[in-house]
Amino acid sequence: MKKERILIFDTTLRDGEQSAGASMSVEDKIEIAERLNEMKVDIIEAGFPFASKGDFQGVKKISEISNYSVVCGLARAQFKDIDAAGEALSKAKRKRIHTFISTSDLHMKYKLRMTKKEVLESINKSINRASRYTDDIEWSPEDASRTQESFLFKSIEYAISSGAKTINIPDTVGYAIPKEFGDLIKKIKNNVSNIDKAVISVHCHNDLGLAVSNSISAINEGARQVECTINGIGERAGNAALEEIVMCLKTRRDKLPFYTNINSRKITLISHLVSTITGFSVQPNKAIVGKNAFAHESGIHQDGMLKNSNTYEIITPESIGLSSSELVLGKHSGRHAFKVKLNELGFSFEENSVNKLFKKFKALADKKKQIFEEDLYSLVDNEQKFKKKLNVELLNLSVKCGTDKESEANIKLNIFGETKTIKKHGNGPIDAIFNALKSLIPNKANLIIYQVNGITKGTDAQAEVNVRLEEKSITVQGQGKDVDTMVASAKAYINAMNKLIMKRKKAQDSKSLLQISNTKLNKHVI
Ligand code: KIV
Numbered sequence: 001m002k003k004e005r006i007l008i009f010d011t012t013l014r015d016g017e018q019s020a021g022a023s024m025s026v027e028d029k030i031e032i033a034e035r036l037n038e039m040k041v042d043i044i045e046a047g048f049p050f051a052s053k054g055d056f057q058g059v060k061k062i063s064e065i066s067n068y069s070v071v072c073g074l075a076r077a078q079f080k081d082i083d084a085a086g087e088a089l090s091k092a093k094r095k096r097i098h099t100f101i102s103t104s105d106l107h108m109k110y111k112l113r114m115t116k117k118e119v120l121e122s123i124n125k126s127i128n129r130a131s132r133y134t135d136d137i138e139w140s141p142e143d144a145s146r147t148q149e150s151f152l153f154k155s156i157e158y159a160i161s162s163g164a165k166t167i168n169i170p171d172t173v174g175y176a177i178p179k180e181f182g183d184l185i186k187k188i189k190n191n192v193s194n195i196d197k198a199v200i201s202v203h204c205h206n207d208l209g210l211a212v213s214n215s216i217s218a219i220n221e222g223a224r225q226v227e228c229t230i231n232g233i234g235e236r237a238g239n240a241a242l243e244e245i246v247m248c249l250k251t252r253r254d255k256l257p258f259y260t261n262i263n264s265r266k267i268t269l270i271s272h273l274v275s276t277i278t279g280f281s282v283q284p285n286k287a288i289v290g291k292n293a294f295a296h297e298s299g300i301h302q303d304g305m306l307k308n309s310n311t312y313e314i315i316t317p318e319s320i321g322l323s324s325s326e327l328v329l330g331k332h333s334g335r336h337a338f339k340v341k342l343n344e345l346g347f348s349f350e351e352n353s354v355n356k357l358f359k360k361f362k363a364l365a366d367k368k369k370q371i372f373e374e375d376l377y378s379l380v381d382n383e384q385k386f387k388k389k390l391n392v393e394l395l396n397l398s399v400k401c402g403t404d405k406e407s408e409a410n411i412k413l414n415i416f417g418e419t420k421t422i423k424k425h426g427n428g429p430i431d432a433i434f435n436a437l438k439s440l441i442p443n444k445a446n447l448i449i450y451q452v453n454g455i456t457k458g459t460d461a462q463a464e465v466n467v468r469l470e471e472k473s474i475t476v477q478g479q480g481k482d483v484d485t486m487v488a489s490a491k492a493y494i495n496a497m498n499k500l501i502m503k504r505k506k507a508q509d510s511k512s513l514l515q516i517s518n519t520k521l522n523k524h525v526i
């Protein structure tokens with residue numbers, strides 16, 4: 001049977017960044033975009049250029065470095081949004097503008113305060129405006145799955161005749177169920193007269209846990225582009241997870257006659273990178289990339305696996321870039337073995353970076369007998385974080401605590417290039433550390449989550465600490481890893497602080513999107 005290609009449109013850097021608590025610097029976005037290019041994602045939605053200077057810069061920089069993927073910028077149906085997207089994308093080898101407007105009665109009445117006629121007019125004007133910059137234009141009817149069908153068909157027809165080449169059908173609030181969503185795609189194919197002139201795309205949210213099922217159902221009915229994110233991050237409950245869509249199509253090609261161009265062996269690496277940058281840990285039982293996705297606990301399963309791995313494994317770990325051996329290196333491993341292992345994990349570093357990492361590896365191996373893949377990932381993370389220009393950096397930490405003394409933390413930080421030191425006490429060592437950090441980096445943030453996990457087995461395992469801070473309406477998630485749980489905690493808090501500083505700035509230089517879309521601006525600008 002002839003297989004048809006499904007385009008993978010990744011929106012980790014746009015919808016993914018809209019996850020509460022997630023924030024990415026321009027450098028973070030570039031790093032993720034490089035990996036998305038390597039794994040051969042067809043289209044990268046790099047951001048929402050009008051939303052903030054940071055978003056604009058992110059799209060601009062990614063446009064400059066993207067050598068495989070089409071770079072896409074999001075824009076509401078407003079000239080200033082579309083112009084910002086056009087400008088940010090100007091250096092891209094291949095560029096796309098994605099413009100959208102709500103079409104459901106609910107959104108038109110309460111959010112846009114626009115009539116159907118006004119919405120139709122703005123579809124035409126926004127697409128015409130976008131065509132000044134590119135002929136690769138994607139158009140989305142926001143809240144499509146709750147839109148009156150006849151108006152949805154009419155809007156799509158109008159968008160295609162105005163010049164849209166991709167029609168994206170979002171299940172904005174994750175309300176659809178698979179058969180219904182597949183049927184909607186079928187109806188669009190049967191009722192929109194010019195639909196053969198556009199690619200149908202879908203963009204499913206996961207509020208009912210159905211984002212991937214809905215996307216697959218839509219593919220079966222004619223969608224040929226899927227919008228998704230690494231680890232399924234995104235607004236509220238997130239978006240369809242890229243790794244799940246790709247591996248579902250690959251694993252069940254007997255029933256699904258489709259293929260993607262994605263190099264699935266890059267999945268583990270990018271999943272890890274996104275988790276580290278956003279501070280969102282991947283749940284252990286998460287499909288494809290969870291820690292337990294290839295763990296066989298029960299005796300019966302282990303016995304079956306030893307006899308034939310097909311008994312309980314439908315995907316090989318290697319196909320997503322996991323190596324089959326758990327234990328990787330030890331104290332006596334040499335530089336060559338270390339470099340080979342890094343390459344196996346998908347990293348490629350210049351010789352002097354390998355040398356630096358090797359020194360750190362040796363230091364870690366002195367503290368820990370066994371070095372697992374997760375340890376290598378965290379070694380690389382720390383090195384990459386170090387390379388980025390940070391506002392706040394930990395220079396030194398020492399802690400005194402115990403049954404008979406009040407806990408005390410001594411901290412030395414580099415804050416905006418200045419070295420500052422402080423000593424603080426607290427109710428236990430973590431409290432002392434956080435008190436010290438709070439007084440060196442003034443903030444009004446409340447600590448909402450403090451979580452510690454061992455990233456590998458054993459009492460000498462590195463600790464991964466996750467913190468979530470909330471300051472007014474800003475939420476940030478920070479992550480820190482170290483063999484010392486106290487140091488990991490300080491790193492996590494500092495990581496969150498760096499994000500808070502970035503988000504405060506972003507909030508200052510961007511107009512609140514919500515505020516704008518709640519005004520009648522839409523009407524008057526176009
Ligand atoms: O969920 C949604 O509707 C969106 C659109 C901008 C496509 O993210």
Ligand code: ZN
Nearest residue numbers: 015172203235
């Ligand atoms: Zn969305």
